[in-house]
Structure formats: structure tokens, C-alpha cells
Amino acid sequence: MEEQKTIAKDFFLEGKGLQTGKSVKAFFYPEKENEGIIFRRTDLEGGTSVRLKDLSILDTDRRSKIGFGQGNYVETVEHVLAALWGAGIDNIRIELDGSEMPALDGSAVGFLEAIKKSGIRKQSAPREVVEIKEPLWAEDEKSFLGIFPSNAFKVSYLLEYPSPAIGRQFFSSVLDPDLFQKEIAPARTFCLKEEAEALLKQGYGRGADLENTLVMDTDGPMDNTLRFADEPVRHKVLDLIGDLYLLGRPIKARVIAIRSGHRLNLELVRKVMVGLCR
Template sequence: MNDINNCRRLSVEKAGGIGPSAEPVDECAELSGNQTTLNRSIDCAGVALHSGKKVSLSLKPAGPNMGIIFRRSDLPGLPEIRANWKNVVDTRMCTTLGNSKGVTISTVEHLMAALSGCHVDNAIVEVSGSEVPVMDGSAQPFVFLIECAGVKQLDASRRVIEVLRPVKVESEGRVAELLPSNSFSVGFQIEFDDCAISRQELFITLVNGTFKKEIARARTFGFVNDVEALRASGLALGGSLENAVVVDGDKVLNDGGLRYEDEFVRHKVLDAVGDLYLSGAPIRGHYRGVRAGHHMTNELLKALFAESASWRFIGHAGEEVSSSRGHMIGTTESFNPMAATA
């Protein structure tokens, strides 16, 4: 069952208003130092961006220290894939995760960004295909689902990854870097020849609901000149003006135009937030990206965790709660960002 329409009706009632101007109650505000999960299961359906197939998705509660688990409901045995940087098997056009048995799930970054932005530490994501549905090309539909399901605290402390020293990867003018910071912030710079985009920069600190207000609605984007080649390669078969911003030189082809003046760089921030959440825990640090994409961000996480002196786990109040080498104290291995089981 698709819960989005039911959720929209219930959210309007909760907000005390009727009509399109009514806002759903924000269930994604920062919580205490405890881990969280969803209050109840919730479903949706949509089109897969690259295969073009219809896909159903269900978000389900999970216990403490489970992290985010993807489950392929269309395959025998319901194989699972942990949302972990070590399980990234492909970063062309999207982020694809895979397990040791060769089962994959693609286009996870928008949902991961929503889970990060809504501070959901633990969840099971059941998908009836090899791709997460693209929805409208942003993270907003997933944020809306999470708000409708509600977020509840669990009886387990949240652990945060603190960046202790700069870590940087670069290649052919592309840069991805993590720097120590007192909060989670992202700075991003993009540059394209197309006049509709050109050069855009954004710096944003993601606290107090900023992700939902300033980033979640930014849609993925593509170029008219690339469409034919992508589809010939079996990609973007589900792409349309309903789920992507399409650029043709100095023009945006979508009838409604852009949701933000700088929607393009905001979507790159969205992608980075989702890819960084494959670290397995919230990050306390500043991410800087220059023309970076899924591959560079994954390489950055590899570089971060390769050096034990570069990071440590801390509690909500900033106290160290385990060794920097990732050997968790009093938790299951599954919550360890160095573990990639499932």
C-alpha cells in the first residue's frame, strides 16, 4: 500500500490546517543523545530512475545498533545489504551497495540523505527491486514518509564520528575533504559549461532542521545532450521532467522552473549528505566538495577510516566512547563503521 496520500491527509490534520498551505508536523527535529528508529512502518511506490521499473519501498523500525539495512523483498530469502561505505560496489550515476553474495541495491543516496537529515539511526528498508524509487528526484518524499511514520528514541546512546584531523582526496580537479568542526556542515562548489548552472557555491551548517528547509527539496539534474547516450546504455530509463531538472544550455526545461535559485549545488550537497551517512553514524565535521561526486565521497570515507588517528567515536555531549580504531564498547559489531557484514 502507498502511504503517501494517507500521510498527507493525516499531516494536515495534525498541523491544524486544511488545504495545500498546511505543513506536516516536523518529526525530524534533533532529539537527545539516544539512538532513534521509526515509530511505525510506512510504504510508498515509485519508478526506478535507471531501470524505469515500478518499485515498492517500505521503511520499518529496527532495534538499537542495527544501523540502516536494505532488504530485497523481491528475492528469495529476503537478502540484506548493510548501508556501509565498505559495501559500495558502483558509483557511476548513483551509489550502489552490494553484499558478499552479489545482491545489489542502487540509487540509495537520496533516501540515505533523508534518514541522516531526520536523525534516524536504525531502520530496515525493504525494496521490491534493485533500485530505490526516485520519487520526485529529491529527498523530500522520503522526509515526508519519515515524518508520517514518526521517529522514536531507543534505549541506547547515539555515537557520533568526530573528525580529528583533515582528510582529503583529489583527482583531476575534483576534491573531497573532511575537516574538524564543532558541528556537521557542508561546503560545495560546482561548475558546468551550461549557462543555466555555470558556477555555484554553497556553505551550510546542517542543524535545527536546516536539511529539511534548505536541502531536501533539491532535485537531481541532467542534460538534454546526455539523454540519448544514457538510455542507449540502459540508464535513466525512468527519468523525466517529473523527477529531474533537465538543462538545455541556458534553459531549464521544467515548466515550474527551479525550487531554489541554486538548486543544482543544493542537490550536490544532498548527495554528499546521503553518501556520508554510509559511514554508519552521524559525522561531526565539515565536508568540502569541489566538483565531487559519489565516487570521491566514498574514497574520502575510505581515507578517513584508513587512519585511526583521523577519527573517533564520541557521545552526544562530546565525550569519547570507544577507541578510534572502531572497536566498539558495549555495542554490536554491526554498528561499527569498519564492519560491512550483510
């Protein structure tokens, strides 16, 4: 039996939000067993805690946004959730003085390192694992995301971008904490050079810069160096892991993704949630 885990001591991280560009401090606290993952906005008077076990997914455009509406939400949670999955954390409270988690370097590695530095404490309650009993999927004209019964957590992702710097990339592996730390957590968020200006006009990426985002030109990232030859597809896998951890517990399944993004990821999470509530 695998036990639940929390962090051994509290810590905080600070930076600017990737989408809003606003400075934010995020404080991480140990939480009791069976409490789950909790977000709380300290800048909102009377703000309600957002608990993954009873969350509402509000938006999926360019990032994952959760909460209860009326301004009580937290956005861009996928990178920290991926890090929590990689560290095996089940119970934690994250309090932040803004709407968006800090971007750090655009990957999950800063969150993961801080969690491990704080220490990880085992708890007595058994860890709950989501086991997929039947195939579930979400799709549109160009993308597909399916989840199937399996004895392990394996993800296969096909990424295709109309840019010679990205093109077609494929990643497939059984995922475990060691592989995540070495092969997935360091992968940074990215966008195409020609997308950057349009995203700003739409109100996104106000905190993006060349330190936290790979801006892909025709021959590679601008003023930056790839950590992996296929870093973009690895970041897509990172996002998928974080989005699936919105379930608040690890999942045992075979996952196949073709050009999937946050919208399909969270559509599938909703379908899994419906199954858990039956």
C-alpha cells in the same frame, strides 16, 4: 547525550527507479537500537540483508550502489539516506522488491515527509557520532573533496558546469535538520539536455522524466521551474550528505567539495571507514 532514533511505525513508498526505470515498492520498518540501517531485497531468494555497518560499496557511477555482489545489491540509496540523516534516524530496516529505491520526485523531500509522518521514536542507547581527528581527502585532476576536524557539520560545495543554465554555483552552511528540510531536501537531481541521450545509451536514466529530473537546457530546466535559483548545487550537497551517511552514523566535520560526485564521495567514505576500523 543524544539518543538513537527509529521510526514509530512502518510505511511504504512506491515508484520507479531513476536509473532502471523499473517499478518498486519500498517498505520501511522500525528497528532495534544499535542495529543500524539495513536494506533487504525481498525479490531475491535467500538474499542477505545489506547492513551499513558491514557494507561493501559496489559502484559509484551516477548513483551509489551497495551490497555483496552476485546480484544482491541496492542502488540509488543516496536520497533516502540523506532523508534518514535529516530525520535523525539511526535504526531502520528497508525492504524493497527490486534493485533500486524509488525516485519519487528526484529529491529527498518525499522520503523525509513520509518518515516524519510515520513518527520518530527515541531509543535508550546513546547516538554514536563520527568525529574526524585528522584531515582526509580524495581528488582527481578536476575535483576535490576534503574532510577536516570541526565542532559542527559544515559543508561548502563549489559546482561548475559548462552550461549557462548552471555555470558556477556555490553553497556553504552549517547543516542541521531544519536547514536540511527547508534548503536541501527539496533539491532535485539534474542533468544537461545534451547528456540525457548519452546516459540512456549507457543504460542510465531509464526512469528519468521531467517530473523527477531537471533536464537543463541553455536557458534553464525544460518544462519545469527551479525550486531554488541554485538548485543544482543544493542537490549536490544532498547527494554528499546521503553518501556520507553510508557510515551509518552522523559525522562531525568540515567538508569542502569542488566538483565532487559519487565517485569521490565514496572514495572518501572508504577512507573514513578505514580510520574507524583502526
